[in-house]
Amino acid sequence: MRRTILKTLALAPAALAFPRVWAQAGKPEKSKLTIAVGGKNLFYYLPLTIAEQLGYFKDEGLQVEIPDFAGGSKALQALVGGSADVVSGAYEHTINMQAKNQIIESFVLQGRAPQIVLAVSTKTMPDYKSLADLKGKKIGVTAPGSSTSMMASYVLAKAGLKPSDVSFIGVGAASGAITAVKSGQVDAIANLDPVITMLQRDNLIKVVADTRTLKDTQAVYGGPMPAAVLYTHAKFVQENPHTTQALANAMVHALRWLTKAGPSDIVKAVPESYLLGDRALYLAAWENVRQAISPDGIMPEAGPATALRMLKTFEPSLADKSIDLAKTYTNAFARKADVKYS
Structure with missing residues (x-):
């Protein structure tokens, strides 16, 4: 009996340590x-x-x-x-x-x-009729090279325009983007909500391409x-x-x-x-x-x-x-x- 108890006590530290090691196995490196x-x-x-x-x-x-x-x-x-x-x-x-x-x-x-919307300014482009009208214009994006500029480039490409046919201007994704449209600094904008909804409320933009819903995304990109x-x-x-x-x-x-x-x-x-x-x-x-x-x-x-x-x-x-x-x-x-x- 004495030998059994001593053997059990000798093993106890290892037995107690094992759960701690196991519990830490998933700890972030x-x-x-x-x-x-x-x-x-x-x-x-x-x-x-x-x-x-x-x-x-x-x-x-x-x-x-x-x-x-x-x-x-x-x-x-x-x-x-x-x-x-x-x-x-x-x-x-x-x-x-x-x-x-x-x-x-x-x-x-x-x-x-993607939730990205491409829209034209009702202030600088009141007579907008097609994407071809954007040639030579300034498009506000969150930052050049970002997903907003990619979406705009894609929509333009489907209409036969190259990214070099327009000027992409970084306007951010908050009040700066709204100001850029209001002041006429840009002729169009590719941005997201809540910015887009706020611009729509004030009738400052006309939506050209919208990817805020699954249905609209499918229509723009032809897939998920x-x-x-x-x-x-x-x-x-x-x-x-x-x-x-x-x-x-x-x-x-x-x-x-x-x-x-x-x-x-x-x-x-x-x-x-x-x-x-x-x-x-x-x-x-x-x-x-x-x-x-x-x-x-x-x-x-x-x-x-x-x-x-x-x-x-x-x-x-x-x-x-x-x-x-x-x-x-x-x-x-x-x-x-x-x-x-x-």
């Missing part, structure tokens, strides 16, 4: 992160804001800093330059970067429709078009799988919350500055884009091919490139998160 974003106030990135404001990143053991840039192309530059670990940005950037021999991987989808995602270097995903999973968990948690949230929930969750001084209009804009938010964070099977087809329409640099779409995204993390929060 990198708990402090920087997520770059371009236009954080937009509904395009609302899941990111919800995950931050409701503490979902903290729940996953992450301490996240989210610097906000003028547009997605600027956020991408932060990742490439090493000042950001991850980007909340347009999926299309993963394709463009692969064409430059840099493997960037998306691991959770925020939007299943992924929007905002979280993406990073493929090497980061490989070296930090638990961190990547934690990020995906937080985002899918936010997506689940958004599928059930009412208007008052949204207003309480977002910073006051996002409302741009008009709560009712902000909520009206939210209803315009609500169905564009992904319910589960999973990339649709046909989405990447739609994005590649779109980019090849106006990007000569992609013409002779062989893009491996399987390297631009993974659904592994979103699927696990979806099970956790289903």
Whole structure:
């Protein structure tokens, strides 16, 4: 009996240690992160804001800093330059970067429709009749090279115009964009809500192409078009799988919350500055884009091919490139998160 007790006591430390080791197996390898974003106030990135404001990143053991840039192309530059670990940005950037021999991987989808609207100014183009009228004009985008300029370039290309036929002017994604239209600094604008709905309210724009709903997105792109995602270097995903999973968990948690949230929930969750001084209009804009938010964070099977087809329409640099779409995204993390929060 004495030998048995001593043997049990000798094994006790190892037995007690094992549960602690097992419990820490999924601990994020990198708990402090920087997520770059371009236009954080937009509904395009609302899941990111919800995950931050409701503490979902903290729940996953992450301490996240989210610097906000003028547009997605600027956020991408932060990742490439090493000042950001991850980007909340347009999926299309993963394709463009692969064409430059840099493997960037998306691991959770925020939007299943781009929500971008191309519209002309009723002030500077009151007699607008067709897209051909935009030749030689100035188009306001969040930032040159961003998803807004890509969408505008695609719509123009379908009408026989090249990106070089217009001038893209960076106007941001908030009050600066509204001012650019009001003052006549631009002749057209490619932007998102709530900016677009506010411009519509004041009859400052005429919508030319709209991708705020699944039906309109299908009409513009001819297939499902992924929007905002979280993406990073493929090497980061490989070296930090638990961190990547934690990020995906937080985002899918936010997506689940958004599928059930009412208007008052949204207003309480977002910073006051996002409302741009008009709560009712902000909520009206939210209803315009609500169905564009992904319910589960999973990339649709046909989405990447739609994005590649779109980019090849106006990007000569992609013409002779062989893009491996399987390297631009993974659904592994979103699927696990979806099970956790289903």
